[in-house]
Structure formats: C-alpha cells, structure tokens
Amino acid sequence: MNQDAAPTKKRRRAPEERRAAILEAARAAFAERGFAKTTVRDVAHRAGVTHGLVLRHFGSKEQLFLAAVPSPRTLMAEVAGDPKTLPARIARAYVRRMAESGGSDPFVAMLRAVASEEETAKRLFTVMQEDSLEMYRHVIPGPKLEERVAAVGAHLIGVTFSRYIFRSGPLASMSDEQLVRQLTRHLRGILLDQDD
Amino acid sequence: MNQDAAPTKKRRRAPEERRAAILEAARAAFAERGFAKTTVRDVAHRAGVTHGLVLRHFGSKEQLFLAAVPSPRTLMAEVAGDPKTLPARIARAYVRRMAESGGSDPFVAMLRAVASEEETAKRLFTVMQEDSLEMYRHVIPGPKLEERVAAVGAHLIGVTFSRYIFRSGPLASMSDEQLVRQLTRHLRGILLDQDD
C-alpha cells in the first residue's frame, strides 16, 4: 500500500507484492465506500496499478471482494473461557480489532455490502455468523442460546454501524476505553438474559 | 383504443395519484434494494410510468429519495409516558411499525443508503436521531442520557439489520410477539444501565 502521487515506475518483478497491495487497497476501499461505490479503478489507483491488472489478477470485482474481505477469523477465539467474563472479553476483542484497522475492518465492508444486497457478501456473512455461533455454543449455558447470540450480534452490528459507518453521535466520539466499559455492561445484560 | 398489455391502461388526468404511486414505488424500491441498486427505471416500472416522468416530477434520483423516504415521525410520540414501561413501549412501537410496512419501512431504506455513504441519507438520518434524542430527553432520568439513547438506537439498528436487511437467523424468523418480549428486556437493560 503505497500512496505515491503519480503512477510511479514501479520496480517490476514483484507480482506477489502487488497482488497483496491490491488486496489491501480493496479492503480499505470496500470498507470506506461500500461495494457499489467502490470502482475497480479506485482500487487500482490506490494500489498504484491500472484497473486492467486488477481484473487480470482477480477476474472480476466480485471475486476481488471475495479475495479481499474475508478476515482472519482467529479473533473470535477469544470467546473461549469463563462465561462470567465473556462479555468483557467480547467487548475488548471487538474494540481492539476495530481500532487496529482504524475502522476499515472487513466487518465494516461486509455490513456495507450486505446492506446493498450483494449476494456474495450475504453468503460470507452467513458463514461468519454460523462460525461465531459455533464458538459460543461451547461456552454459554442456558436455553435459547441462538436467540441471545443473535441479539449480541445485532448489538455489535448496530454499534459498528453507528461508530464506523454513520460515524456520528456519542458512539462515534466515545473513547475506546469507555466503549469497552459500556459494551461490556450491555452485552452482559443480553447474554445473561433469562428469557421466557 | 390502445390498451397496452403490461403497463396499466391508466386513465389520465390524475397527476397527484400518479405522483403518489411513484413515491410509494420509490419507498418500496429503496427499502428493498438500497439506493445504489435502485434505478429510476425500476421505480418508474413499479409505478407503471416511464422514467422520464419520474425525473420530470422529482428532478433527480436524489430528490426522489428525499421526497419518498422521510417517514412520518409521529410514531416516536409513543416515547412519552412512564419511564418504567418505556422499554416495552419502544419495543412494541418499533415492531408494529416494521410489521405494518412488511419490512419496507423508510427506516430500512435509510440504513441501506447510509451504508452506501449517501450524503443525503446521512443528513436525514442525523435529523432523525436528533429528533428522537429530543423526545427521550424529557422522559428518561439519570446521567449520560446521550450515551444510553445512542446505545438503544444502535441496538435497534442492529436488530433491523438482522431482521429486515440480512433477513436470516433467529431474529429474522422470530415472531413479532417474541421479538417484542426480547427487545423489551434488552432495551430495559440498556436504558436502566447505571454507568461509570
């Protein structure tokens, strides 16, 4: 990911590097502007190449999305552990992850794409949700697990929307630390909910 | 007499009716497919007119959005009343409203449009949030009002996303009644939260 001004005369012979640069550029672009508003030329420009090359490497815009967006799911491994402190761990892991990418996490890209009815993104999102359900399944006790996990997911989606997509209001200006605290409390309320 | 096959035979001389039909079609289309994926021709077709007429009436796609999407704000009036039962009232009002429109409420259209970085939609959304904050302000006691209202809003956004945009998972298949109950509990947890 270089941000050179003009089309630098790139050293050649580094196809893998360029491929990675394109993927990185795509991730950022999709997260920042959504699938529809991101053009292949956008991505190419950010990566310092021509759009022809992008298509040559990835075949189509959709395949580019597919290659760029799926994030290392490893983070969710934090779920394992004492159910008592689970809400706090989820909150911390979520906030840290978003902060690391400066708000252009693939999760944001996926939400944006799903909101535009991109079939590909919906499929990815489904997989992601199923995976995370599976993780929770071993950790959380009590009935109606699915419903509570879905509610936690929805809450996180809403927070992400407010903070990283809409980017306005208290949730957007709140410090990471305060967000972790607030999120911990709210997630606890949802997760420990004993329903009807 | 030429009575076209597909397009309605439409009696003329009812410009207001047609205008309304276009607005209705626009609302549905924007809610179902998002701003970017909705074409002026889509809307025109749904309303049984040509895209030329749509543009003639509303000037541009953006102005059409602006004319169609802002929803009657009246619903939020339900907020007033005993703070004790507020969560339940919010939950009921929300679920009823979404159910009435069969999931193509303007709120959905706005979320989709905001997720695509439509400036117009972001402005509308800002106004809507400010209005609702104002309503809550008279009703809810305690400190950090803004943060708690924002959290409630975020939760509702997330639920809307899961149930009416992504349309998959427990939140999507849950009955209206169960959703009201679950939402009531979760909103209560957020609203009554005594924070740091």
Added chain:
DNA sequence: TCCACTGATGACCAATTGGTCAGTAGCAAC
C-alpha cells in the same frame, strides 16, 4: 547482447444509468 517469458499497460467495448427534451396524446371548453 539478444531472446523468451510474463507482468503490466491502456485503448477499446458494451451495458447501464441519470438526466434532457421535443413531440404526442388525452382531456376540457367552446
């Protein structure tokens, strides 16, 4: 130095789409 290989370019294409506008057709009054 010359050659072969392939990463990379950029011209080109077709489809889509928002937007314009001159002309048409339905309606009412005379």
Added chain:
DNA sequence: GTTGCTACTGACCAATTGGTCATCAGTGGA
C-alpha cells in the same frame, strides 16, 4: 370539430464502469 393545455412518452445523450485484449517492457538466462 377545433383549439388550448399539460401530463406523459420515448428517443437521445454523456458519463461511468466492469471487463477484454493486443501490445509493450522489464527481467533473467544463454
């Protein structure tokens, strides 16, 4: 019927964009 009005149509346009491909140029090997 004729005339006048205007809602409405559909042809047209320009810009955008995803995608293709002939051609070029940097690189390593002989």
